Amino acid sequence: MYDWNDLKAFLAVAETGSTLSAAQALRVSQTTVARRIAxxxxxxxxxxxERRQAGYALTPVGEAMLASAMAVRDAANRFGEAAGARSRDAGGTVSLTTMEIFAVTILPPILRDLRAAHPAIHIHLDTSDEPRDLAAGAADIAIRSSKQPSGGGLVGRRIADNPWTVYCSRDYADRHGIPHTRDELAGxxxxxxxxxxxxxxxxxLRQYGLEDSVVMRYxxxxxxxxxxxxxxxxxVLPAFLADREADLIRCLPPKSEDTTGLWLLTHERLRHVPRVRTVLDFLAAELAKLGRG
Known part of the structure; x- marks a missing residue:
């Protein structure tokens, strides 16, 4: 099987009549062009x-192959033009919905890096308490904490486990100690x-009879x-973000039934839209890094 770069050398020599001129057109050495022809x-x-003193001349077989080689080059150029158009289509606004607590903790540095990598994409961040209906077009992408997402036509992936459990600050722990059992939480x-x-x-809280222990609500x-x-x-906080808070201490391990997943979701009709696909892939990679950390 031939190499595409060999075919480019063939076309350049056929059009210029010499390996020197072809090398200048391709911005490679004359030796490289000769090696690729061989x-x-x-x-x-x-x-x-035919290798002549005055240069290279196509043989009858070479003349017969020239049209096919030019067709391959034309197809490659069309591919490049189509890819460029798709890349330009990757610009625009993508609406992302998630809980506010994720929006103000783990997402800002990720969105900063997304902006640097893809400046043509603009993010509209929605932190509504109510899950947005992706099927109805209320948002393009959702990051949700759930045991199993529900909704027609949703596609996506589970990025990480996201158990919920009890946290306090280091300052609080120094002053009052850390409860290490569920019985100690009541105090x-x-x-x-x-x-x-x-x-x-x-x-x-209801499950463990601790509703009366709430002394302040935000x-x-x-x-x-x-x-x-x-x-x-x-x-009680989702561990995916709370474990990354340097000032917080996990008081006790979560129970398996308290574990949800962190999901990255879109609707099936949007999954191949270039700007949405770009944001999905970027978020998936960055959130997965956090999940492994």
């Missing part, structure tokens, strides 16, 4: 040129609320995170 003749078992104040995280959080997840960082008490 390699193409060996691969095809055809004598394509500590809890910070509640957190917008979109409150439903699974409240279910967790309306937003960023407020919840600020409260626990300040040492107000304990709170």
């Amino acid at each position: 390699a193409l003749e060996a691969a095809t078992r055809l004598n394509l040129f 500590h104040p809890f910070i509640g609320g957190g917008g979109g995280v409150w439903e699974p959080y409240q279910a967790w 309306d937003t997840a960023s407020g919840l995170l600020a409260g626990v960082r300040a040492g107000m008490g304990l709170t």
